[in-house]
Amino acid sequence: MRALTAAPVADSPLARRNPTVKLALLTAISLVVVLVLDPVTPAVLYLLALTAVAASARVPARTLLVAHVPFVAFALGVLVVNALARPGTVLWQAGLLRVTEEGLAVGGALAARTLLIGVLAIGFLLTTDGVALMTSLHQNARLGARVTYAILAGYRMLQEMPREWATIRHARTVRADPRHGRPPRGPRHLAGAVFTLLVVSVRKGERMAQALESRGLGLEPRTTWRPVRVTRGDWALAAGVLAVVACVLAAGAALGILEGPSALGG
Amino acid sequence: MTTTDRTTDRTTDRTATTTRPRWAMKDLVLMVVLGVVFGFAYWALVQAWNGLAILMGPAGDIAQHVLFGGWLLVAPLAIAIVRRPFAGVIAEVIASVVEVVFLGSPVGPLLFVAAAIQGAGSEIPFALTRYRRFGWGVFALSGLLGAGLVFFWSAFRFGWYGQDIFVLRLVIQCLSGIVLGGLLGKVIVNALARTGVVDNFAIGRADRP
Numbered sequence: 439m440r441a442l443t444a445a446p447v448a449d450s451p452l453a454r455r456n457p458t459v460k461l462a463l464l465t466a467i468s469l470v471v472v473l474v475l476d477p478v479t480p481a482v483l484y485l486l487a488l489t490a491v492a493a494s495a496r497v498p499a500r501t502l503l504v505a506h507v508p509f510v511a512f513a514l515g516v517l518v519v520n521a522l523a524r525p526g527t528v529l530w531q532a533g534l535l536r537v538t539e540e541g542l543a544v545g546g547a548l549a550a551r552t553l554l555i556g557v558l559a560i561g562f563l564l565t566t567d568g569v570a571l572m573t574s575l576h577q578n579a580r581l582g583a584r585v586t587y588a589i590l591a592g593y594r595m596l597q598e599m600p601r602e603w604a605t606i607r608h609a610r611t612v613r614a615d616p617r618h619g620r621p622p623r624g625p626r627h628l629a630g631a632v633f634t635l636l637v638v639s640v641r642k643g644e645r646m647a648q649a650l651e652s653r654g655l656g657l658e659p660r661t662t663w664r665p666v667r668v669t670r671g672d673w674a675l676a677a678g679v680l681a682v683v684a685c686v687l688a689a690g691a692a693l694g695i696l697e698g699p700s701a702l703g704g
Numbered sequence: 705m706t707t708t709d710r711t712t713d714r715t716t717d718r719t720a721t722t723t724r725p726r727w728a729m730k731d732l733v734l735m736v737v738l739g740v741v742f743g744f745a746y747w748a749l750v751q752a753w754n755g756l757a758i759l760m761g762p763a764g765d766i767a768q769h770v771l772f773g774g775w776l777l778v779a780p781l782a783i784a785i786v787r788r789p790f791a792g793v794i795a796e797v798i799a800s801v802v803e804v805v806f807l808g809s810p811v812g813p814l815l816f817v818a819a820a821i822q823g824a825g826s827e828i829p830f831a832l833t834r835y836r837r838f839g840w841g842v843f844a845l846s847g848l849l850g851a852g853l854v855f856f857w858s859a860f861r862f863g864w865y866g867q868d869i870f871v872l873r874l875v876i877q878c879l880s881g882i883v884l885g886g887l888l889g890k891v892i893v894n895a896l897a898r899t900g901v902v903d904n905f906a907i908g909r910a911d912r913p
Contacts, residue, residue, distance in 0.1 A: 465813040472814070472861060509810045516862060519765045523867040548863045559804075559812035568806050584732055589798065592736035593806050599744050633895065636741050640901045643737035647730040656729065702865040 447567045450496035456672040457571040458578040463679050464562050468555050470683065476697035477546030479690040484554040486682060491561035502560065509556035513549035520545030544701055568593055574666045584656045591646050595639060606634050731786045734905065738778050739799030746775070747807045766869070769876040773884025776850040779826035780843055780889035785896070787835045787906035796823030814861065818854055825853035826885070840890055847886020851877045 447453050452460075471480055492502060526540030569590060576586040610631060611621040690696035782795035800819035803809045829845040830838075855877050859865055864873055896902050897911070 461813065465816075468812050468814045475863070505810070515765050520863060520867065523869050525866075525868065544863050544866075555812045555814070556810040559808075559810045562812075563805075563808045571805055584727070584729055588729070588732040588736045589801065591733060592740040592798075592802065595737065596740045596744060596802065596806055599740070603744075632741075632745050633892070635744075636738075636892075637896065637899050637901050639737045639741050640734065640896070643733045644730055644901075644904065647728075647733040650733075651729045656726075699860070702863055 447565055447570075448496065450494060450565060452491070452494040452496075452561060453565040454671070455565075455675050456578065456666065456668050457566045457574040459668060459672040459676055460562050460566060461571065461575075463676055464558050466680070467558060467683060470687075471551050471554060473698060474551070474687070474690075474696065475544060475547045475699055475701040476690070476695055477543055477550055478695045479686060480547060480550035480554050482690075483683065483686055484550055484557060486686070487554055487557050487561070491557055495561050495565050497564050501564070505560045505564075506553075506556070509552050513552040513556075516552060517542075517545040517549040520548060540701075543697075547697070547701070570666075573664075577662060577666045578668055583660055584650075587650060587655055588647075591643075591650065595642065595646075599635070599639075602638065603631070603635060606631050606638070727788070731788065731791070731905065734785060735782050735791065735795040735798055736802075738782055738795055739802045742778050743799055743802040743807055746803065749774075766873070766876070769873055770880055771884070772851055772877045773847055773880035773882070773886070773888070776822055776826055776847055776881060776885030777889050777892070779823045779850060780830075780846050780886065781893060781896075783827060783830045783835070783846075784838050784889070784893045785902050785905045785907045787910065789831065789835070790827070792827035792830070793820055793823035796820065796826070818857060818861075821854045821857050822850050826850035838890075838893070840887065843890040844882050844886040847881040847883070847889070848878055849881075850885050851881025 471483065474480055491497075492499070521537045521541040522535060524538050524541030524544060526538035528536050529539055529542070530537040572581075572586050572590050572593075575581040576583060607621065610627070614622045687696065778795045778799045779792035782791045796819040797816060800815045804812065804815055809815060826846045826849065828849050829842050833842060852874075855874055859870070859873075864870055867873075893907070897907060902908055
């Protein structure tokens, strides 16, 4: 997980590629693998993706490992739940708990898919600057200028939010009953603080909108200062990635291990 | 306070169903702000939640449905304040963009799809009243549909079909949607309206004679 104030993206082969192309590839692969429900195919894709990300993003191995934690936990949970909660051929039984073959297969498929999408998402996030992505979406994907800059303004707000949050907490601590000797905690207090944050942010947002409009945002025609281009390298990246995915899927189909959504047997 | 935006100078026409030419910048930024604040709150929550989920193991998989409604809040808030068609869908998608691009959710772009479905589900009841009625019932129905529609997409994504606990999941998630994604939204909207920060939006104009 990146901190809210993201570190500047280090230069690497993947970081030099067009953000919109990277996002489109990530989306395409995510949508394709949703339809794959055997454990082997996504596992192979995951190993390939891990190798590719490690090679082309030039992030330290430790960063990559730490970033794996949340979705590895999720993948394990999915695997266990599916192994225990699917009817089928019983492999192992102890009291109320039983592990089935079908459960293990589907659970393994979903766990491998989680890992695959997770590692690709990490590769994307570690090599893409948020502002560069929005600029690229505006120029290469025809996202409207007002929406783009509204989101960018929101991003600035997000970066300042931890400080805003600390201010609110301090203010509430000052007003708290001094006899308790510690800052107030508990769900009610937290909910109040979040609500305060919401009110402050809505007010700030209205001012931001007026500032943006008074500077002429949304007027046509717009000129661009630094054009973001889709280069030959970006097309090569897209073609390469899609070719690898297609090859793996074709090989899986040829070997008869590829399974579709019918594996769920819903 | 007058803005120079020509989309906001409506005096007699109170129906939000007339398609006005453009979104006011104010409304766009408000939806981003909702996405950012809730994105931040969820991010803080998820940090705590991850540790808890690891401790709970498989039980965490069921517990996610209990809290699910909280993820729906952005849409009813945006609709109730802005009162324009598609406000809910756009607000949800923007919130998911904030979550993926700026907060680094490892779910990836599939979250955009889920967000659009959630937003659509939350918006249907308000659209049926032509964005005119904002009572408790409409909010509850909005939470129910928001949770119910996206359930079938999630079920497909996480392979819940064919599990023994499929119906249990659906019931828990719908209840959570009604309470956390519907009724709680109404509570927050009322509280926001009382503070006066949203007076310059459609919700404030509607309450003034």
